[in-house]
Amino acid sequence: xxxxxxxxxxxxxxxxxxxxxxxxxxxxxxxxxxxxxxxxxxxxxxxxxxxxxxxxxxxxxxxxxxxxxxxxxxxxxxxxxxxxxxxxxxxxxxxxxxxxxxxxxxxxxxxxxxxxxxxxxxxxxxxxxxxxxxxxxxxxxxxxxxxxxxxxxxxxxxxxxxxxxxxxxxxxxxxxxxxxxxxxxxxxxxxxxxxxxxxxxxxxxxxxxxxxxxxxxxxxxxxxxxxxxxxxxxxxxxxxxxxxxxxxxxxxxxxxxxxxxxxxx
Ligand SMILES: Cc1cc2nc3c(=O)[nH]c(=O)nc-3n(C[C@H](O)[C@H](O)[C@H](O)COP(=O)(O)OP(=O)(O)OC[C@H]3O[C@@H](n4cnc5c(N)ncnc54)[C@H](O)[C@@H]3O)c2cc1C
Numbered sequence: 012x013x014x015x016x017x018x019x020x021x022x023x024x025x026x027x028x029x030x031x032x033x034x035x036x037x038x039x040x041x042x043x044x045x046x047x048x049x050x051x052x053x054x055x056x057x058x059x060x061x062x063x064x065x066x067x068x069x070x071x072x073x074x075x076x077x078x079x080x081x082x083x084x085x086x087x088x089x090x091x092x093x094x095x096x097x098x099x100x101x102x103x104x105x106x107x108x109x110x111x112x113x114x115x116x117x118x119x120x121x122x123x124x125x126x127x128x129x130x131x132x133x134x135x136x137x138x139x140x141x142x143x144x145x146x147x148x149x150x151x152x153x154x155x156x157x158x159x160x161x162x163x164x165x166x167x168x169x170x171x172x173x174x175x176x177x178x179x180x181x182x183x184x185x186x187x188x189x190x191x192x193x194x195x196x197x198x199x200x201x202x203x204x205x206x207x208x209x210x211x212x213x214x215x216x217x218x219x220x221x222x223x224x225x226x227x228x229x230x231x232x233x234x235x236x237x238x239x240x241x242x243x244x245x246x247x248x249x250x251x252x253x254x255x256x257x258x259x260x261x262x263x264x265x266x267x268x269x270x271x272x273x274x275x276x
Pocket of ligand 1: 108133
């Protein structure tokens with residue numbers, strides 16, 4: 012690890028000022044991705060701005076037809092939240108299956124969405140649910156955020172809150188890598204008034220993506236039976252030591268079917 016400065020502001024505006032004053036500074040949330048990257052010297056920063064002392068960034072509340080989750084809300088807090096459970100129970104299941112207890116107690120929803128690892132769970136949910144990502148500067152539709160490998164926010168932008176429209180049904184199913192629990196393939200299925208969305212994670216080199224053929228089938232009939240004959244094209248999927256593209260294509264079908272089963276259970 013290279014040497015760096017560290018500050019822990021107590022307000023969002025202090026954090027914004029610190030970020031603006033030091034080019035290359037980075038925000039620190041749960042540190043579950045950033046600290047290992049710094050330890051491995053994959054990243055070098057002059058200043059870390061720890062967001063953990065800013066009050067209000069881990070608020071969870073229902074606002075009409077929206078579920079609002081603060082960016083600094085840990086995975087464990089989402090997994091334990093009765094508000095989330097009542098609004099979008101599938102998110103409780105998703106958060107409760109991220110990594111291990113240490114990762115869930117430190118890692119945050121904001122850090123996960125900002126980091127946008129191609130095998131992470133929350134990006135799939137955010138895209139399937141057509142979430143809005145609220146920063147100190149703007150609101151970004153998830154549709155416009157997840158547009159490439161580790162695509163993040165601008166250097167001076169702080170994610171503050173995620174707004175999830177509450178769907179009719181939502182579920183997420185993943186086939187986890189047994190070592191890390193990251194998704195070898197995970198699929199999020201959401202049925203809302205605006206239609207059905209199916210999003211895969213872990214399968215594409217550029218991160219999460221929608222699966223139109225499964226969306227079309229589920230829009231015609233929201234049932235696992237309609238998925239049986241669909242063959243997912245593997246030509247653009249990831250092949251690595253954990254599984255080849257054909258295997259991942261197969262898993263997209265299986266995980267989507269399981270998510271639909273969970274939606275209907
Ligand atoms: C062993 C292990 C297993 C894991 N398993 C899983 C898994 O099964 N599924 C899964 O999805 N993830 C998994 N993770 C990742 C975990 O979910 C982390 O929570 C996530 O990668 C990053 O969140 P964090 O709060 O730790 O962010 P940090 O590591 O602190 O930050 C990550 C990046 O996001 C930026 N950032 C953080 N907060 C903000 C913000 N509010 N605004 C703008 N930028 C911000 C930081 O500057 C940094 O670039 C695992 C991690 C580990 C170490």
